[in-house]
Amino acid sequence: MTQHPKNTGMRIFTIIWFGQMISAIGSQLTSFALGVWVYQQTGSVTQFALISLFTTLPMILISPLAGMLVDQFPRRWIMLFSDLGAGISTAVIAILLSTGDLAIWHIYMGAAISSCFAAFQWPAYTAATTLLVPPQDLARANGMLQIGEAAGRLVAPILGGVLLLFLDIDGIIYIDFASFIFAFSILLFMPFPKQYIDRHRAQITPWFKEASYGLVYLIKRKGLFALLLFFAVNNFLVGIVQMLVTPLVLSFASATELGTIMTIGGVGMLASSVIVSVVKTPQYLILSIFSFMLLGGICITCAGFYQLVPVLALIAFLFFFGLPIINSSTHIIFQKKVPSSVQGRVFATVGAIANASQPFAYTVAGPLADKVFEPLMTPNGLLAGSIGTIIGVGQGRGIGLMFIVMGILTVLTAMIAYQYKPLRLVEKQLPDAVNYHSVVN
Structure with a gap:
């Protein structure tokens, strides 16, 4: 196995991290806008809270299967697969909204589908970080992951509120889709760590x-x-x-x-x-x-x-x-x-x-x-x-x-x-x- 220069993995991780952070901010913008839409349409706190339930529960249920596949296939392709699925789900919601056919259950279904793909994305991303980043840089890398989460928490509500003054909700969803294309392109073309996969064990277990x-x-x-x-x-x-x-x-x-x-x-x-x-x-x-x-x-x-x-x-x-x-x-x-x-x-x-x-x-x-x-x-x-x-x-x-x-x-x-x-x-x-x-x- 060829050892990479000390800083190569960290540089690659930084580029991938930036793309994923932009995509995450776009996703949180959509989440914010759709939450506003659901509450404005229904006036129900319960229906608003159901978005959180559909966002978390499918990911929990499908995680054991996702983890098995993450260890059996290259993690770059798992991340690409999960990003692609979430992006298509978002695009469908945007189309339904622009045609006036969007219903509340579509929001729940979209949240559930995105949650399923997130079950693959998180373990693949975290495990790929371990391969890319030398042990002495793990703290820095994990700090950057937390920066991405904090940026989304800080930027999405403020930016979402401002954008809603100038754009319809489908416009915000299209911004999210553009952020997905950006992150997907980076994952597709960046070099990625080799991954040891025990094919023999996987076949007999x-x-x-x-x-x-x-x-x-x-x-x-x-x-x-x-x-x-x-x-x-x-x-x-x-x-x-x-x-x-x-x-x-x-x-x-x-x-x-x-x-x-x-x-x-x-x-x-x-x-x-x-x-x-x-x-x-x-x-x-x-x-x-x-x-x-x-x-x-x-x-x-x-x-x-x-x-x-x-x-x-x-x-x-x-x-x-x-x-x-x-x-x-x-x-x-x-x-x-x-x-x-x-x-x-x-x-x-x-x-x-x-x-x-x-x-x-x-x-x-x-x-x-x-x-x-x-x-x-x-x-x-x-x-x-x-x-x-x-x-x-x-x-x-x-x-x-x-x-x-x-x-x-x-x-x-x-x-x-x-x-x-x-x-x-x-x-x-x-x-x-x-x-x-x-x-x-």
């Missing part, structure tokens, strides 16, 4: 064993499996918070102030992503994960107490500042500990299990707020005379109490997880895998 291989691999490595479960629990708690941020803030502030808070959160995420990409990797990444998970729990708890926009903006900045550090540290641990030849299956399993709790969170958040917590915090509610004297009563205070509960549970989860030795010492006890880096012309 039943498909269901191939699909479950990632789960079996992780269960045998207690530290990695514990890290995965830790994230699944945290994603459930944060998923509930994510669904309730808008009604919490709008209970005492305007939509413009909500946008300001979220924008400042995006600035925090972008600032942290830049820092991750340029600062030397700490010796023990697991300590960074625990520390910033604790900070996130404290931020969520504090958000439930205050009804002041400047305070919530600061909390949003701190919370989102920690996310890229947590995500990039976790990616690096898995990339270093899992051999490249099985990363497709393992990363697909990681994505499926870590995100499986989110649809459940989206499902229970609304009923918990409307049927349980909000009634408790009305002026005549059961908790009005106790907790209500501290955080206030009335509209939104039940959601505030939910934030406090979810924040405390997040802190407790981090503290309990830290006590589990295989997780706390995962970087010491589990040896690094040997991953090779090579480039084809």
